[in-house]
Amino acid sequence: MRTSTTGRTGQYAALLAYLAFLAFPFLWLVSTAFKSPRELGSLHPTWIPRDPTLDNFRQAFDEQPLLRAAGNSLLAASAAAVIAVLIATPLAYVMARHRTRLAKAATGWVVVSQAFPLVLVIIPLFLVLKNLRLINSLAGLVLVYVVWALPFALWMLVGYVRAVPTELEEAAAVDGAGRLRTLVSVTAPLLAPGIVATALFAFITAWNEFFFALVLLKTSDKQTLPVVLTHFIGAEGVADLGPLAAAAFLATLPSLIIFAIIQRRVTGGMLAGAVKS
Amino acid sequence: MRVRWFVGVLLLLLAGCTGGSTPEDGRITLRFQSLAWQEESVEANKELVKEWNATHPGVKVEYVQGSWDSVHDQLLTSFEGGEAPDIIHDASDDLADFAYGGYLADLEDLLPQRLKSDIPQRSWETATFGDGVYGVPFLQEPRVLIANAAWLKESGVRIPTPEHPWSWAEFRRITEHLSGDGKYGVAWPLKEPVSATLNLSLSAGGQLFHRGADGKVTIRFEKADETVPRTIHDQANTDHSASPTTLGSGGSDTLPGFFGGKYAMVPLGFSYRQQIAQQAPKGFQWQVLPAPAGADGLTQGVSPQTLSVAEDSPHKKQAAEFIDFLLRPANMVRLALGDWMLPTGTEALTDPALRTAKDGWATGTALASRLSPAPAQSVRGYPEWKDKVATPAFQEYYSGAIGLGELRTRLEDDGNLVLARYQR
Numbered sequence: 090m091r092t093s094t095t096g097r098t099g100q101y102a103a104l105l106a107y108l109a110f111l112a113f114p115f116l117w118l119v120s121t122a123f124k125s126p127r128e129l130g131s132l133h134p135t136w137i138p139r140d141p142t143l144d145n146f147r148q149a150f151d152e153q154p155l156l157r158a159a160g161n162s163l164l165a166a167s168a169a170a171v172i173a174v175l176i177a178t179p180l181a182y183v184m185a186r187h188r189t190r191l192a193k194a195a196t197g198w199v200v201v202s203q204a205f206p207l208v209l210v211i212i213p214l215f216l217v218l219k220n221l222r223l224i225n226s227l228a229g230l231v232l233v234y235v236v237w238a239l240p241f242a243l244w245m246l247v248g249y250v251r252a253v254p255t256e257l258e259e260a261a262a263v264d265g266a267g268r269l270r271t272l273v274s275v276t277a278p279l280l281a282p283g284i285v286a287t288a289l290f291a292f293i294t295a296w297n298e299f300f301f302a303l304v305l306l307k308t309s310d311k312q313t314l315p316v317v318l319t320h321f322i323g324a325e326g327v328a329d330l331g332p333l334a335a336a337a338f339l340a341t342l343p344s345l346i347i348f349a350i351i352q353r354r355v356t357g358g359m360l361a362g363a364v365k366s
Numbered sequence: 367m368r369v370r371w372f373v374g375v376l377l378l379l380l381a382g383c384t385g386g387s388t389p390e391d392g393r394i395t396l397r398f399q400s401l402a403w404q405e406e407s408v409e410a411n412k413e414l415v416k417e418w419n420a421t422h423p424g425v426k427v428e429y430v431q432g433s434w435d436s437v438h439d440q441l442l443t444s445f446e447g448g449e450a451p452d453i454i455h456d457a458s459d460d461l462a463d464f465a466y467g468g469y470l471a472d473l474e475d476l477l478p479q480r481l482k483s484d485i486p487q488r489s490w491e492t493a494t495f496g497d498g499v500y501g502v503p504f505l506q507e508p509r510v511l512i513a514n515a516a517w518l519k520e521s522g523v524r525i526p527t528p529e530h531p532w533s534w535a536e537f538r539r540i541t542e543h544l545s546g547d548g549k550y551g552v553a554w555p556l557k558e559p560v561s562a563t564l565n566l567s568l569s570a571g572g573q574l575f576h577r578g579a580d581g582k583v584t585i586r587f588e589k590a591d592e593t594v595p596r597t598i599h600d601q602a603n604t605d606h607s608a609s610p611t612t613l614g615s616g617g618s619d620t621l622p623g624f625f626g627g628k629y630a631m632v633p634l635g636f637s638y639r640q641q642i643a644q645q646a647p648k649g650f651q652w653q654v655l656p657a658p659a660g661a662d663g664l665t666q667g668v669s670p671q672t673l674s675v676a677e678d679s680p681h682k683k684q685a686a687e688f689i690d691f692l693l694r695p696a697n698m699v700r701l702a703l704g705d706w707m708l709p710t711g712t713e714a715l716t717d718p719a720l721r722t723a724k725d726g727w728a729t730g731t732a733l734a735s736r737l738s739p740a741p742a743q744s745v746r747g748y749p750e751w752k753d754k755v756a757t758p759a760f761q762e763y764y765s766g767a768i769g770l771g772e773l774r775t776r777l778e779d780d781g782n783l784v785l786a787r788y789q790r
Contacts, residue, residue, distance in 0.1 A: 130645030132626025152405050215447040224449055300436060304443045309431050319433035323403045326616055
C-alpha cells in the first residue's frame with residue numbers, strides 16, 4: 090500500500106508532535122535545573138536559561154545526601170530486578186507451556202493483583218516485615234519490590250515464552266538435546282530480549298517507587314532517592330523548585346542511561362534471527 | 367559458568383542490602399522525625415539536635431528527615447506497626463485521628479510549666495482533643511497580603527496596618543480601583559479553597575461548625591460565613607478585580623504574575639516571604655499587609671506545626687524534655703527564622719529579630735495575638751467533608767458556576783450527612 094507524500098508528512102508531523110509532548114517535561118526539568126531563583130519567578134519563562142547557574146545542584150547536594158540516596162536506590166532497584174527475573178523466568182515458562190487450569194487461574198490472579206491499591210497492603214505488609222525484622226532495611230524493601238514487580242514481570246515473560254515456537258524445542262529434542270540443554274541453549278537465548286525488558290521494567294518500577302520506601306525505611310541513611318526528593322517540598326506543596334529540579338534531573342539520569350544501553354540490545358536481540366537468510 | 371556468575375552477583379547484592387543495626391551503647395536513643403524542609407530550617411533543627419546530644423550524654427536524639435508528602439499515611443503505618451518515631455513533627459490539623467486513635471501520648475503531665483505558660487491557651491486548643499493535649503504547637507503562619515509596594519504607593523490608596531486594617535468592603539473597593547488593562551488588584555491562589563476561606567472567615571465572625579450541647583457538630587452557613595466567600599466571588603466575577611486564572615493555582619504559581627506586575631496583591635501564607643525574597647526581580651518592592659478585617663477584627667484561623675510524642679515510646683519523659691529544650695524561647699526563634707514563620711511562644715515573639723520591619727516580620731508578629739484555632743480543627747469527618755463536599759462547592763462558587771444559595775445547600779445538606787456518619 091502506497092502512502093501519499095501529504096499523508097507521510099502528516100504522519101511525521103504527528104510523530105514529532107508526540108515526541109515533543111513526551112520530551113517536554115524532561116526538557117523543562119533540565120531547563121529549570123539551571124535557572125536562578127529570579128529567573129524561576131519570571132512571568133516570561135524561557136527554554137534556555139538566560140543566566141545559567143549550577144547553584145541549584147550545589148544547593149541540592151549541600152542540603153540532602155543525594156549520592157547516598159542514589160546508591161540505596163541503585164542497590165534496591167538492581168537487586169529487585171535481578172531477583173524478580175530469576176523467579177519469574179522459570180515460572181513464566183511453566184505457565185506458558187503447560188496451559189492447565191492452575192496456570193490460567195494464576196494468570197488471572199496476576200492480573201487482579203495489579204488492581205490492589207498500595208494503602209490496602211501497606212499495613213499488613215509492614216507487620217509481616219516487622220516480624221521478619223526487615224523494617225528499615227534495604228533487604229526488606231527489595232523483598233517488597235520483588236513481590237510487587239513479580240506479577241507484571243510474570244505476565245510479560247509468559248508472552249515472550251509463548252512467542253518462542255515450540256517446534257524449535259521439539260527440533261532440539263529430536264537432535265538429542267535433553268530438557269535442560271534445550272532450555273539453556275535454545276529457549277533462553279531467544280528469551281533474552283524479553284528477560285532484559287522485564288528486568289528493565291522491574292528496575293524502573295523500583296527506582297521510581299516512593300510510598301513503600303517512605304513507610305519502610307526509618308532512618309535517613311537508608312532512604313532512597315524518591316523519598317529524599319520530597320524533602321525539597323514543604324507543607325501544602327510549596328517547593329524549593331530549583332534544587333528540586335536539579336535533584337530530579339540527576340535522579341532521571343541512571344534510568345535513562347541504563348535504558349539507552351539496554352534498549353539497543355533489546356532491539357538487537359528481537360531482530361536477531363527474524364529474517365531467514 | 368554464567369549461572370554461577372549470576373548467583374554470585376545476587377549474593378553480593380543481597381549482602382549489600384542487609385540492614386545493619388547499630389549496636390546499642392546503653393544510652394537511650396530517641397528518634398525525632400522532623401518535617402523541616404527549608405535549608406535554614408533543616409540546619410537549625412540539626413544544630414539543636416547536636417546541641418542536645420552534646421549536653422545530654424544519657425539521651426541521644428537521632429534526627430530523621432521526614433516529608434510533608436504522605437506524612438499522614440506514613441505515620442499511620444508506623445503507628446500500626448509499632449515503629450513510630452518517638453518525637454513527631456506534624457501539623458495540628460492532622461493530629462485529630464492520631465489523638466483519638468490512641469497513638470499519641472497525652473502531654474498534659476509531661477511538659478514543664480515554663481513551656482505550658484509560654485504558649486497561649488488559644489494555641490494549645492489547636493492540639494487539644496477531648497481531655498488531652500497531644501502536641502505542642504510551636505510554629506504558625508497567618509495569611510497575609512503580599513503587595514507590590516510601588517504600585518500601591520503610586521495608586522494613592524490607604525496602606526493598611528495591623529492597627530488600621532482594611533475592611534473586607536474596603537479591600538474590594540481597592541482591588542477594583544487597582545484593576546484594569548489586563549491587570550488585577552488581587553490574585554487569589556485558591557487551589558485549596560477550604561482552609562483559606564474558613565480561616566479568613568473568622569475575621570467576619572464566621573464559624574460554620576457549631577457544636578451543640580450534646581457535643582455533636584453541625585454545619586450552618588450563616589450571614590457571617592458569607593462575607594469572605596462573597597468578596598472573593600464578586601472580585602472574580604462581578605468586579606473582575608481578581609484574576610480568574612489563579613483561582614485554581616497554588617501560591618507559588620501566582621508569583622511570576624505578581625513579579626511581572628499583573629497583580630497588585632497576592633494573599634499568601636506568611637512563610638511565602640522566603641520565596642518572594644529569593645525570587646523577586648532586583649528592585650522589586652514588596653510589602654506585607656494584614657489580611658482584611660471583619661466584625662471580629664483581624665482574627666483568623668491557623669493550624670500550627672506541632673511536636674508530639676508517640677504513645678508507644680518507652681521514653682516519653684525524655685522525649686518531652688527534648689521538646690522542652692527544642693522550644694526554649696531562643697531556640698524557638700531560631701526555628702521560626704529558619705521557616706519564616708511565627709513562633710507560638712510569647713517570649714520568643716518579643717525577640718527583636720522577629721520584630722524588624724525587614725521582610726514584613728513586624729506585620730506578622732503584630733498579628734500573632736489574633737490567631738485562633740482553625741474552625742474545623744477537631745471536627746471528626748472534616749477531611750472527608752473538605753475533599754468531597756466543600757472543595758468542589760467552593761471551587762464552583764468562585765468560578766461563578768453556582769450561586770451562594772447552592773453553595774449553602776451543598777455545604778450544609780451534603781456536609782451534615784458526612785459529619786453525621788462520624789458522630790453516631
